[in-house]
Amino acid sequence: MSITITAFEKSPDGGKGLARDTRVRWALEEVGQPYEVRLLSFAALKEPAHLAIHPFGQIPTFEQGGLALFETGAIVFHIATHYVGLLPADADARARAVSWIFAALNTVEPPILDLSLSVILEKDKPWSQERLPLVQDRVRVRLMQLVAHLGAAEWLDVDFSAADLMMVSVLLRLRPSGLLDEFPTLAAYVARGEARPAYQRAFAAQLAING
């Protein structure tokens, strides 16, 4: 059954690959599954047809036959459990990879998202400059903990998995801030992710629309 995902008609990042459809494209490329893309305007995100699939009016979504999913984490996990290439075979290693998927989205990404909101949405607020160091330090705490875990390892837990796909995607959001460059271990980790042919194909596919 063919797979259809949704993406922005025009991504706010102008093709940097930071919109969340890139994560799903990357997952589908890793497992070698072709997919169609339905492009949506910002207005279309808030229309009943889309809200029926995504109650929070965001992208991406994932449709295959009668199944419609939302939330990048759930979509990537679904792809990883239905096709080979993104999760280890061993049950315990698989459960650990799920821990890392949630860690990327629920522990590492929230302060990074707060930093993005501070820089973009709160840029002109009177508190913007004074509050920024506090928000950056919250991010640094998580990055230091991640460095301590990674050490000299190539990936989070032996082989590349959906957990690395998600963590690298989350860390990529930091590039415009310069914070990533404070942590060479993480800059190298992110570069390893970006060097994967599947990521390259996913990035090129979104750039063809947004570039």
Add this chain to the structure above:
Amino acid sequence: MSITITAFEKSPDGGKGLARDTRVRWALEEVGQPYEVRLLSFAALKEPAHLAIHPFGQIPTFEQGGLALFETGAIVFHIATHYVGLLPADADARARAVSWIFAALNTVEPPILDLSLSVILEKDKPWSQERLPLVQDRVRVRLMQLVAHLGAAEWLDVDFSAADLMMVSVLLRLRPSGLLDEFPTLAAYVARGEARPAYQRAFAAQLAING
């Protein structure tokens, strides 16, 4: 094999049940699995022994035999896939429930967490009062979308599942703010969750330590 989770020796909320071990306790009560609790001081969270299990130095963790997991979402999902009672049997319904688990943690909780941080950690900052309405409005956007999805339904998708456990737990964090009371649909939804005997047992167990 016996299950051991970790929790705060003394929860910062003084027994309101908002620390994340309550979510795991609730899941274990729903599936009828007994568990042991290892209590940790704030200092112990940052010690190598704990960081080996939880790289971000938080609670809860989950240990069973040789398996050690972290991240509440991953732990609840693990419990829900290994024991009966927290996920529907149908594969598509199960994938939708996973969408909602991620939605609770990655779309609804981040603005709520930001609100908590604003009220607690940034209380004495000069921007605190001026920024608060902006943070509250970000939460309201998500709550309105959730109300639109729930409508007159009892749970997110037919029967109570791990998705409701997570969403109710996330919404409970809003109670001190008064925001929950602006949305009677959600206040009633949260009350239905709290009324479940499994939640009552989980709440009582954490209160016995923190109260």
